[in-house]
Amino acid sequence: MKPYSRLAYQTIKVAALAGGVGGAKLVVGLANCLPPENLSVIVNTGDDFTHFGLRICPDLDSVMYALGDLQDPTRGWGLAGDTNQVLQALRTLGAPDWFQLGDKDLATHLERTRCLAEGLSLTETTLHLCARLGIRASVLPMSDDPAPTFILTRDGRKLAFQEYFVREHFEPEVAEIDLEAAGRAKPTRKVMDALMEADLVVLCPSNPWVSIDPILRVAGLRDLVQEKPVVAVSPLIQGKAVKGPAAKMFAELGIEPAALQVLAHYGNLVSAFVLDELDALSVQNSELKDIILYSTNTLMQCAQHKFRLADEVLRLGLLVLNQSEKHD
Numbered sequence: 207m208k209p210y211s212r213l214a215y216q217t218i219k220v221a222a223l224a225g226g227v228g229g230a231k232l233v234v235g236l237a238n239c240l241p242p243e244n245l246s247v248i249v250n251t252g253d254d255f256t257h258f259g260l261r262i263c264p265d266l267d268s269v270m271y272a273l274g275d276l277q278d279p280t281r282g283w284g285l286a287g288d289t290n291q292v293l294q295a296l297r298t299l300g301a302p303d304w305f306q307l308g309d310k311d312l313a314t315h316l317e318r319t320r321c322l323a324e325g326l327s328l329t330e331t332t333l334h335l336c337a338r339l340g341i342r343a344s345v346l347p348m349s350d351d352p353a354p355t356f357i358l359t360r361d362g363r364k365l366a367f368q369e370y371f372v373r374e375h376f377e378p379e380v381a382e383i384d385l386e387a388a389g390r391a392k393p394t395r396k397v398m399d400a401l402m403e404a405d406l407v408v409l410c411p412s413n414p415w416v417s418i419d420p421i422l423r424v425a426g427l428r429d430l431v432q433e434k435p436v437v438a439v440s441p442l443i444q445g446k447a448v449k450g451p452a453a454k455m456f457a458e459l460g461i462e463p464a465a466l467q468v469l470a471h472y473g474n475l476v477s478a479f480v481l482d483e484l485d486a487l488s489v490q491n492s493e494l495k496d497i498i499l500y501s502t503n504t505l506m507q508c509a510q511h512k513f514r515l516a517d518e519v520l521r522l523g524l525l526v527l528n529q530s531e532k533h534d
């Protein structure tokens with residue numbers, strides 16, 4: 207697909223909805239393709255928690271570190287070249303050590319916690335951190351209100367997200383995902399403005415259940431997204447997650463883990479859906495009215511892959527945008 211030049215999409219405003227690892231990868235690509243003033247990233251805060259008195263926002267950190275080119279390239283989270291001296295010292299003291307805290311990473315949590323204690327909102331704090339890290343695109347927490355996601359397990363427990371994800375290595379079977387707090391959270395003015403001003407919304411290849419859904423659950427955000435042309439990218443390739451529990455969650459919630467089920471999950475929100483070329487055959491005969499299906503290599507293993515996929519997503523977005531203008 208090459209109907210539009212790179213220049214054509216540089217003038218459109220894009221709001222990308224993202225979680226951590228998968229979201230941050232595409233966001234890096236989008237930031238490479240767009241001028242910073244035209245990119246807003248609305249980030250899931252359902253994974254946030256307080257640990258040792260520090261406010262930790264894993265998805266915001268992943269997006270910030272990725273955009274600041276500070277990220278550990280092999281793990282996909284945390285800072286490159288970070289060390290674990292504090293964590294090791296905590297271990298000696300018998301303190302909980304299940305959550306990885308890098309030494310340099312701790313500085314982010316300390317400064318965030320200090321700013322919040324001084325009365326700054328999470329949005330203001332994130333803007334401050336981004337400015338210091340040289341990030342020019344707008345990185346916005348989905349809400350300034352705490353909106354913790356809980357996992358209800360088949361064995362009858364209610365786990366805070368990081369307990370499920372990190373402490374228990376997402377092994378427990380999921381019975382239900384509790385996004386009630388996100389449902390009570392108010393959207394920020396900045397998130398609402400970013401969505402209202404956006405020409406195109408991109409749903410990054412993030413976990414639909416615990417990264418994108420919490421954002422869409424914040425009061426009014428789904429309705430704002432619904433009004434825009436939306437391109438979604440599948441986080442599942444051949445029924446598997448590249449990383450994390452997305453496929454396992456689909457299966458445990460009784461749904462076949464497959465790219466088309468990701469699309470079904472988003473329902474009528476999506477105007478165009480990007481799935482991996484390895485899944486192209488599986489959608490050949492599917493009857494989907496009014497949705498453009500586009501297949502390409504969606505596995506982002508290096509910077510070039512991120513740039514190319516983002517370029518294709520934006521070209522596709524422009525196609526959708528021009529079609530919707532024709533129908534207006």
Ligand code: GDP
Pocket residue numbers: 224225226227228229230231253265268411412413414416417439440441442443446447448449450451452453504505506507
């Ligand atoms: P988390 O909050 O850190 O789990 O971050 P996300 O929800 O943003 O990312 C997890 C999702 O990203 C998983 O479902 C992965 O399958 C997906 N993902 C990670 N890397 C890639 C990739 O290179 N391509 C695609 N298509 N999906 C990816």
